Structures are given as C-alpha cells and as structure tokens.
Amino acid sequence: MKRLILIALLFCISKVSITYAQETIGKPNVIVIVSDDAGYADFGCYGGKEIPTPNIDALAKSGTLFTDAYVSASVCAPSRAGILTGMYQQRFGFEHNVSKLPVAPYTQEDVGMDIDIKTIGNQMQHNGYHTIALGKWHMGDDARYFPLQRGFDEFYGFVGGHRDFFGYKGQAPSPTQALYDNDKIVPESEVTYLTDMLTDRAVSFVKANAQQPFFMYLAYNAVHTPMNAKQELLDKFSHITNPERRAYAAMMASLDEGVGALVDALKKQNIYDNTLIVFINDNGAATNNSADNGKLRGLKGSKWEGGTRVAYIMQYPNYIPAGKKYHKMVSGLDIMPTAVGAANGQLIAGQITDGKNLLPYINGKIKKAPHSDLFWRRGIAAAVRSGKWKLIRSGDTNPVLLFNLEKDISETKNLANSHQGKVKKLLRKLEAWEKTIEQPRWLSPYGDHNQVMKHRMEMIGREMETQYP
Structure with missing residues (x-):
C-alpha cells in the first residue's frame, strides 16, 4: 500500500512538473x-x-x-x-x-x-x-x-x-x-x-x-x-x-x-x-x-x-x-x-x-x-532604404542623396544623378509613407539647420559632425 501511495504521489508531482514545463515553454x-x-x-x-x-x-x-x-x-x-x-x-x-x-x-x-x-x-x-x-x-x-x-x-x-x-x-x-x-x-x-x-x-x-x-x-x-x-x-x-x-x-x-x-x-x-x-x-x-x-x-x-x-x-x-x-x-x-x-x-x-x-x-x-522598405524622418531630414538602395532627402538646399549599400556601405558615392529613375521611385515611396504619419507634436531645440548641415557630402568625421548635434 505504501509503495502504491508513493508511486501515485510521484506520478502527481511528475504530472504537475510536466504541466508547468509545458506552460513555461508556451510562455x-x-x-x-x-x-x-x-x-x-x-x-x-x-x-x-x-x-x-x-x-x-x-x-x-x-x-x-x-x-x-x-x-x-x-x-x-x-x-x-x-x-x-x-x-x-x-x-x-x-x-x-x-x-x-x-x-x-x-x-x-x-x-x-x-x-x-x-x-x-x-x-x-x-x-x-x-x-x-x-x-x-x-x-x-x-x-x-x-x-x-x-x-x-x-x-x-x-x-x-x-x-x-x-x-x-x-x-x-x-x-x-x-x-x-x-x-x-x-x-x-x-x-x-x-x-x-x-x-x-x-x-x-x-x-x-x-x-x-x-x-x-x-x-x-x-x-x-x-x-x-x-x-x-x-x-x-x-x-x-x-x-x-x-x-x-x-x-x-x-x-x-x-x-x-x-x-x-x-x-x-x-x-x-x-x-x-x-x-x-x-x-x-x-x-x-x-x-x-x-x-x-x-x-x-x-x-x-x-x-x-x-x-x-x-x-x-x-x-x-x-x-x-x-x-x-x-x-x-x-x-x-x-x-x-x-x-x-x-x-x-x-x-x-x-x-x-x-x-x-x-x-x-x-x-x-x-x-x-524602412523609413526615417526627423524634421527636415528623411530617408528610405529599399533593398540595397538608400535615399536621403534633407531640404531644398541639399541635393538628394542615393547610395547602393551593397557596394558602398560607407555612403561615399552619391548616385542620384546617374540613377534618376530610382530617385523618383524612392521619393514617391517616402512621400507615400509620410502621408500615413502625423506632423510632430513638438519640435527639437536644434531646429532644421543642423539636419541640413549633417547631410552634406562634405560633412565627414566626428570633428565636423560635433558642430551639429
């Protein structure tokens, strides 16, 4: 009798342990x-x-x-x-x-x-x-x-x-x-x-x-x-x-x-x-x-x-x-x-x-x-990555930037002039995404000037970027 009780008790403990394990595996x-x-x-x-x-x-x-x-x-x-x-x-x-x-x-x-x-x-x-x-x-x-x-x-x-x-x-x-x-x-x-x-x-x-x-x-x-x-x-x-x-x-x-x-x-x-x-x-x-x-x-x-x-x-x-x-x-x-x-x-x-x-x-x-596709925007500067292509748009005074990240992960060559069709396509994607979002409910104290300056091709290196946080 004692042996049967022990077996039954072990079975119950085992069943509880298995149930808990199943629950935790599920969660x-x-x-x-x-x-x-x-x-x-x-x-x-x-x-x-x-x-x-x-x-x-x-x-x-x-x-x-x-x-x-x-x-x-x-x-x-x-x-x-x-x-x-x-x-x-x-x-x-x-x-x-x-x-x-x-x-x-x-x-x-x-x-x-x-x-x-x-x-x-x-x-x-x-x-x-x-x-x-x-x-x-x-x-x-x-x-x-x-x-x-x-x-x-x-x-x-x-x-x-x-x-x-x-x-x-x-x-x-x-x-x-x-x-x-x-x-x-x-x-x-x-x-x-x-x-x-x-x-x-x-x-x-x-x-x-x-x-x-x-x-x-x-x-x-x-x-x-x-x-x-x-x-x-x-x-x-x-x-x-x-x-x-x-x-x-x-x-x-x-x-x-x-x-x-x-x-x-x-x-x-x-x-x-x-x-x-x-x-x-x-x-x-x-x-x-x-x-x-x-x-x-x-x-x-x-x-x-x-x-x-x-x-x-x-x-x-x-x-x-x-x-x-x-x-x-x-x-x-x-x-x-x-x-x-x-x-x-x-x-x-x-x-x-x-x-x-x-x-x-x-x-x-x-x-x-x-x-x-993935999208970004912070004030005047916005970007989209679509496949291997990345486009940055930062106001009217900066040219649109286009990079092939598979070949140029460091974004050194702006291909916008030689791939104008791709630029138009990505700009349309970016504009379509912007129609799905709100305007900012508050602004940055740094304003848009820093964003314009950050995204110029000549803006290279920490020393230069530190000027425009």
Whole structure:
C-alpha cells in the first residue's frame, strides 16, 4: 500500500512538473536589453578589437546576429518609442526627443508617448506576463507617462534622458534625473554605480519571478554621457591614452559585465533555455562619447548608416539558430511583435503594428525579407532604404542623396544623378509613407539647420559632425 501511495504521489508531482514545463515553454520569459549611444564597431561580435565584450558576444554565439539592423530613429526617445510600441513613432507625433517646444494645439503636457498607444509592457501583460522596466525611460516627464502607468508592474530607473552614474550630492538636479524604485525616489546617498544597480535589480527580479512568465525591459543608460566610469575599470584600460575613450571603454565593460550577470542568473534559476533575450543599441555612436561606428558613415542624429544601423542580437535556445548571421533588413520595430509571437500570444486589437515577428524569418520558415522598405524622418531630414538602395532627402538646399549599400556601405558615392529613375521611385515611396504619419507634436531645440548641415557630402568625421548635434 505504501509503495502504491508513493508511486501515485510521484506520478502527481511528475504530472504537475510536466504541466508547468509545458506552460513555461508556451510562455517563455522575454528580456529586452537596450544599450545607449554605443558605437557599431565597439562590440566584439561586430568586429570590435579594442574593448572586450565577451558576454554580449556570447549572445551572438548562442543566437542570431543581424547585420542589417536598424532603429526607427537616430536619437534616443523616438527610437525607444518605436521599440516599445512596434510602430513608427511618427504615427503618434513622437518625431523628436522630448522637449519644451510643443506644437499647437498640443501643450507641454502632451510631450510624451501618447497614452492611447499600447506599449510592449501592455502587450505582455495582456498575455499573462509580469513586467518590469529598468533604467532609462525618456517617454515623457508628466505623471501619466510614468512606466507604472504604461504597462509595467514594476519600475526601477529614471524618467529623463540622462543622469549621472554615481550619486549626486544631496538631491538629483531635477525629478527626471531621480532614481525611482517603483513610485519612491531612492536617496542619492544609496546610489553607488548605476549600471551595476540596474543589473542587481534585474538579477533579483529574475530570482523573484523564476516560477512565472516575465517580461523585462532593461534599458541601460550606458554608454550615454556623462562619461562616468569605475576607477578599477579605468585602470584596466589605462593603455588607452584618450581619457574620454578610456572612460567609454570602462563603461562598456560595466555594461558587458551586467549582461553576463543577468545570463548567469537565468542559468542558476534553470530558466535560461526558456528565455528569449534581445539585445539592441538605441542609435548610432554619439558625437560626444568617443564611440566608434567603424566603416559606417555618420553619427547619432543623422540619417547616415552610422545614425540608424545598430547592433542587434536575438537568442532563444532551440528556437533561434545559434551562431547565425541574418543579412536581411530588420528593425527595432520588430521587437514587440516578436516578443508576443514567442509567447504564443495575441496583440491587443485596434493598434497598427509596423514591426514583424522575426522568429519565422530567422528560422527560415519565411524566406522573404521581413521588410522591403524602412523609413526615417526627423524634421527636415528623411530617408528610405529599399533593398540595397538608400535615399536621403534633407531640404531644398541639399541635393538628394542615393547610395547602393551593397557596394558602398560607407555612403561615399552619391548616385542620384546617374540613377534618376530610382530617385523618383524612392521619393514617391517616402512621400507615400509620410502621408500615413502625423506632423510632430513638438519640435527639437536644434531646429532644421543642423539636419541640413549633417547631410552634406562634405560633412565627414566626428570633428565636423560635433558642430551639429
């Protein structure tokens, strides 16, 4: 009798374990890691040699690396709005970084991500996930844009576009720079080094939620300015003579260590194999942080490849091929539908989605490219990539620029005069896309002049571009 009872008990435990395993396989954990202003050529898996990034490289080795990956804007806030919603952010007027320049009839309270738009947090909650946003938010300063109001059960980070990595003396200079733990402000005396603190909170969240499906949006502010680095890592890179580049390298090392610690936590909780990890950089290398875009022309804020083409990796054991490079065009807009697709979930009805679930494309079930065309606009400057062709339009005083990216990834030869038919076709595509979007609800304090100057063929190199942020 005792033996029969034991067998029955073991059978029940086994059945529960199998059921839980089936449920978790059906709902994998999803982690989206965003780095800030990193250089395309500064990641080892993208050819970087100077700064070791072994943990980010390991994601690429265990997953798929995208060579032709883009974000939907070349500056922080609109790029993140595209990632968070899966739709061109211009559809709801989010064309520029948040500013103090609303366009009538909108007011300062309207400067932020439209509250009627569903975020990836909302989408994952809708599909049974516990959600957290960590790090940089930058989706608007008003209380209604706060992460806890936008689809996230937990928040640990700051709402503005930047802050110091070390604690401020006294209080943070502004509420947007304060560090929040949910709706409570963390005393600055408790701030040690922010990259590490975000990692620690991410690890503790994994431990606390290992038995339920979770979604994590981990938006590091590394390697955005200010160039704050830990002394021990500055010492590690003492061979780099440029002090700003040395600080950048040390900050990259902290970022990479954070990725490694998070992956280790997943493995220790035995949920690594059931977790989709996405890594993406928010835009190209900044003009002011010594990041390196390598052979890509241009920097943050521009429509050159160096402004919008980014490092982008997806890893999901047994579902995404390991060690593969995917060469078709993909976008940060694809992250939201891919997350919902991995969860075998349903999108909330009533909202346009411009992104695609990349899983069937990566796995080879769908052979065609996820996108035939991608579009960008920030003020007077706009661009379209269609197949191998890229067109940039930046006002009446600049000529239209056309490049064949397969032959000229560094955008050195303007082919507009010799391919006028292609120019007309791409301009029509760009104009048709612009009819589907709103005019900006607020403007950039830099105005259109900088955008015109950035996109002149003679504008080459960091020294020149720094004049026009």
